[in-house]
Amino acid sequence: MKKSEDLIKGAFSPQKKKASLPWSGLVFWLVIALWMVPVAWLILMSVRPSVDILSGFEIIPHRFTFDGYRDFILKEMWYKAYLNSLTYSTLNTIFSVTLALPAAYAFSRFSFAGDKHLFFWLLTNRMAPAAVFLLPFYNMYNAVGLFDKTLGVAIAHMLFNVPLAVWILEGFISGIPRQVDETAAIDGYSLPKFFVKIFLPMIRSGIGVTAFFCFMFSWVELLIARTITSTDAKPISAAMTRTVSSSGTDWTLLSTAGVMTIIPGVLAIWFVRKYIAKGFALGRV
Amino acid sequence: MKTRNNKAWFLVLPVILVVAFTALLPLMTVANYAIQDVFNPQSRIFVGMKWFYQITNDQLIISAFKRSFQFSIQALLIQIPLGIAIARIMPKSGWRASAALVAVSVPLIIPWNVIGSTWLIFSRSDIGLGGFLLNKLFNFDFTSDPKDGWGLILTVDVWHWTPLVVLLVYAGLRSIPQAYYQAAAIDGASSFAIFRYVELPKLRRVLLIAVLLRFMDSFMIYTEPFVITGGGPGDATTFASILLTNIAVGQFDVGRAGAYSLIFFIVIQIMSFLFYTVLTLQDREEVTKTK
Numbered sequence: 001m002k003k004s005e006d007l008i009k010g011a012f013s014p015q016k017k018k019a020s021l022p023w024s025g026l027v028f029w030l031v032i033a034l035w036m037v038p039v040a041w042l043i044l045m046s047v048r049p050s051v052d053i054l055s056g057f058e059i060i061p062h063r064f065t066f067d068g069y070r071d072f073i074l075k076e077m078w079y080k081a082y083l084n085s086l087t088y089s090t091l092n093t094i095f096s097v098t099l100a101l102p103a104a105y106a107f108s109r110f111s112f113a114g115d116k117h118l119f120f121w122l123l124t125n126r127m128a129p130a131a132v133f134l135l136p137f138y139n140m141y142n143a144v145g146l147f148d149k150t151l152g153v154a155i156a157h158m159l160f161n162v163p164l165a166v167w168i169l170e171g172f173i174s175g176i177p178r179q180v181d182e183t184a185a186i187d188g189y190s191l192p193k194f195f196v197k198i199f200l201p202m203i204r205s206g207i208g209v210t211a212f213f214c215f216m217f218s219w220v221e222l223l224i225a226r227t228i229t230s231t232d233a234k235p236i237s238a239a240m241t242r243t244v245s246s247s248g249t250d251w252t253l254l255s256t257a258g259v260m261t262i263i264p265g266v267l268a269i270w271f272v273r274k275y276i277a278k279g280f281a282l283g284r285v
Numbered sequence: 286m287k288t289r290n291n292k293a294w295f296l297v298l299p300v301i302l303v304v305a306f307t308a309l310l311p312l313m314t315v316a317n318y319a320i321q322d323v324f325n326p327q328s329r330i331f332v333g334m335k336w337f338y339q340i341t342n343d344q345l346i347i348s349a350f351k352r353s354f355q356f357s358i359q360a361l362l363i364q365i366p367l368g369i370a371i372a373r374i375m376p377k378s379g380w381r382a383s384a385a386l387v388a389v390s391v392p393l394i395i396p397w398n399v400i401g402s403t404w405l406i407f408s409r410s411d412i413g414l415g416g417f418l419l420n421k422l423f424n425f426d427f428t429s430d431p432k433d434g435w436g437l438i439l440t441v442d443v444w445h446w447t448p449l450v451v452l453l454v455y456a457g458l459r460s461i462p463q464a465y466y467q468a469a470a471i472d473g474a475s476s477f478a479i480f481r482y483v484e485l486p487k488l489r490r491v492l493l494i495a496v497l498l499r500f501m502d503s504f505m506i507y508t509e510p511f512v513i514t515g516g517g518p519g520d521a522t523t524f525a526s527i528l529l530t531n532i533a534v535g536q537f538d539v540g541r542a543g544a545y546s547l548i549f550f551i552v553i554q555i556m557s558f559l560f561y562t563v564l565t566l567q568d569r570e571e572v573t574k575t576k
Contacts, residue, residue, distance in 0.1 A: 024374035025381075031371055032388045035444065038407040039391065041414050045406055057417050099303060102296040110293035118297065120561060125308045127557045129505040131526040132546040135318065135533045136311035159307040162300055220396045222508050227534065237398045241512075255406060258399045265394025266387070273383050276390075276452070 039262070046255035053251045068256030078253075081239035082260065084150055088225070088235070089218040089264075091154035092161055096214045097207060099158075100165035105195070107166065108173040109181065119170075122163040130223045133159065141228045150233045153225050157218045164217065165210050172206025205275040212272045216265060236261055312550065318543030336544035345520075346528060346545065350552070353525040356435075357503040360442050364499055365492065367443070368450025373480070375455050386455075389448045397445075401512025404441045408513070427514060431521035434514045438522050441509050446502065450495045457491035458484060490567065497560040501553065525549060 045053060049065045052058075072078045106112070107119055137156055138147075146152030180202070184194040200207070222237040229235060240257050269276070319336055323329040340346055375389070376382045392400070407413040408427060410420035419425035427433040461484065469479045507526035510516060516523035516531075529549060533542035 025376060028371065028374040028376065028385065031374075032385070036388075036391070037414070038403050038444070039395075041407045042403045045412075053412050057412065059414065095303075099299045103300040106293040106296035109287060110290040111287040112289070112291045112293040115293075118301075120558075122300070122304060123561065124554055124557050125304055127501045127553055128308065129526055129529075129549055129553060131505070131507060131529040131533070132315065132550050133308075133311050134530065135539060135542055135546070136314035138534075140311060140314065155303075156307060158303050162303055162307075166300060216394055220394070222396065222398045223530070237396050240398060240402065251406065251412065254402055258395075258402050261396050261399050262391070262394070266391065269387055269390050269394055273386050276386060 042255050042258050045251055046259045048252060050250055050252045065252070068252040069260075071253055072256050072260060077239060078236075078257065081234050081236040084229075084233050085219060085225075085236040085261075086264065088150040088153040088157070088233070089215050091151065092157045092218040093211050093214040095154060096158055096161040096165045097169075097211050100162055100169050100210070101200075101207075102195075104166045104169035104173055105199075107170045109178065119166075122166055124163075126160050126163045126167070128159065130160075130221070133224065134227045137224060137228050147228055148230045148232045152228055153233060153235065154218075156224050156228055157221060159224075161214045161217055165214055168210045168213060169203070169206055172203050172209075175206075176202055208272050209275045212268055212276070215268055219261075219265060312547075315543045315546045315550075318539045319547050320543075321540055323539045332540065336540050337548070340541065340544050340548060346525075348520075349523055349525045349528040352523065353504050353506070356439065356442075356506070356524060357500050359439055360446070360503040361496060361499055363439070363443050364447045364450050365495065368447050368495065369454050369488075369492075371447070372451045372454035372458060373484075375451070377459070386452070389451050389455075392445050392448050393452075397508035398512050400441065400445055401509045404437070404444075404509070405513050408437055427518070429518055431518050434518050434521045438506075438510050438514060441513065442503055442506065445509070446499060450499065453491050453495045454488060457488045461487045490564070493560070493564050493567070497557070497564070500560075501557065504553070504556075 044061065046068050047064045047066060048061045049063070049067070052061060052063065072082075107115060133156075141147040141152050141156070146155065176199075180198070181194070184198055189198065222235070225235040226238040226241075229238065236257065240254060240261075320331060320333060321329045322332045322335075371389075376385050395403070405413075408416040408419075410416040410426055416425060416427075424430075425433050427437040465483050465487075466479065469483050474482070505526050506524055507530065510522040510524060510527055511530075514522045516527045526549075529542065529545050532538050532545060
């Protein structure tokens with residue numbers, strides 16, 4: 001009797017720990033700690049003077065400096081490149097999500113001529129190797145006056161972010177029962193009105209997750225962004241490839257820039273941490 | 286059942302226009318390059334399939350593709366089991382679960398070239414913690430030993446992308462109803478049996494997606510080897526993307542790069558198609574089962 005009670009109790013307490021061994025939590029955090037060692041080393045390097053870094057190997061530095069961070073914030077070359085990256089990533093996120101929403105809705109709710117082929121064709125663009133697009137992008141964006149503009153990079157990154165956004169959003173939208181649409185239609189809502197007033201609030205978390213991934217993939221991309229910019233819209237990642245000067249690499253500044261580029265992503269993921277598992281659960285990333 | 290409505294095309298149209306501009310038009314340009322010999326914008330001659338013949342016989346290019354393929358397979362063999370193992374011991378509830386999610390995701394949100402710089406700094410035998418220690422242990426030097434260079438890039442890829450596998454598997458595990466575990470507990474199933482007969486079948490779909498994404502992205506890897514080894518030592522880490530970029534942007538050899546791009550693109554498309562077919566086939570099987 002006692003035993004079956006336990007079982008019933010277990011059935012209703014989802015947090016109940018079973019099967020997992022007591023030390024597995026500890027192992028997990030050990031793995032994470034190990035995983036973070038290179039990043040910790042980067043952070044450590046960013047607060048050491050370049051001279052010290054090169055003069056001799058030491059694990060615990062004997063002096064610190066914040067010159068790297070000061071330079072990063074004060075030198076136009078750096079903060080401008082940083083702002084450029086933020087600008088095109090944000091623009092790209094807005095464009096991609098806005099365009100993808102109606103398309104994702106269409107793919108989820110309607111069947112139309114060629115829909116399956118179209119969906120596959122969109123997906124293949126997520127897989128397209130960036131290197132393939134370098135030459136034509138360079139020539140095309142020059143021809144239409146989008147070369148070296150943050151807007152240009154934002155548009156170029158839609159290459160992989162629009163298909164991705166459609167894919168993730170389609171998953172979230174399909175999770176909402178069709179009856180919702182039908183009820184709204186009976187209540188006299190037109191499609192656009194229903195979409196904005198009722199539907200968008202319902203898929204809030206999906207939009208959040210999609211926006212996160214669009215921002216992230218635009219933020220981390222280097223090859224395309226570097227190819228279609230030169231000075232005005234140069235991304236932070238390209239600026240970093242120029243820390244090598246005649247006097248060698250400025251390791252402090254390179255590390256500082258590295259640490260700075262990690263910050264937006266960490267902030268973004270903190271905001272969407274509750275929804276992210278849901279997004280992954282749909283298997284759509 | 287979905288409503289049949291061809292007007293839905295209007296909802297998809299903006300996306301199609303954008304993708305046509307960002308993907309289709311460039312591809313057509315590439316195809317155009319591929320059949321010409323361009324000396325300068327004014328003088329170009331039609332050369333037909335010349336570049337394609339040349340490329341399919343170019344030992345440099347063939348070995349770069351082989352290298353990419355080998356690299357992707359090795360990356361998969363490490364990342365998938367490791368990802369499953371980590372996902373299984375991840376905290377499942379409370380603030381610990383949130384913290385774990387954020388911690389695991391960190392490598393995914395670092396710009397790819399910064400990942401390169403991070404590992405470059407970490408692995409150099411003069412200034413890097415890892416490089417210094419390994420150098421003391423067995424003369425590790427990724428700038429001169431091809432094996433070390435390859436191993437380092439593989440390690441970086443594992444470090445960078447195993448978290449994606451972890452997150453996918455974690456989400457897949459969370460969607461398994463508690464009742465399955467209870468049934469297994471009643472049967473007195475061992476931890477391994479639970480994994481083999483409860484979790485693994487339920488993870489099939491998620492794992493397929495993980496394999497697809499990981500294989501493709503490893504196959505196209507560019508930024509990390511570009512920053513860390515620059516394709517070396519020798520050509521040990523000259524993967525397909527690196528070689529293509531050298532030909533296209535470095536040598537500005539438009540015709541050859543165009544033909545190379547098309548072949549690269551088609552190889553990727555065929556592989557995606559195979560994966561996609563397996564994926565949708567499985568979906569269909571599940572639908573017929575539940576009916």
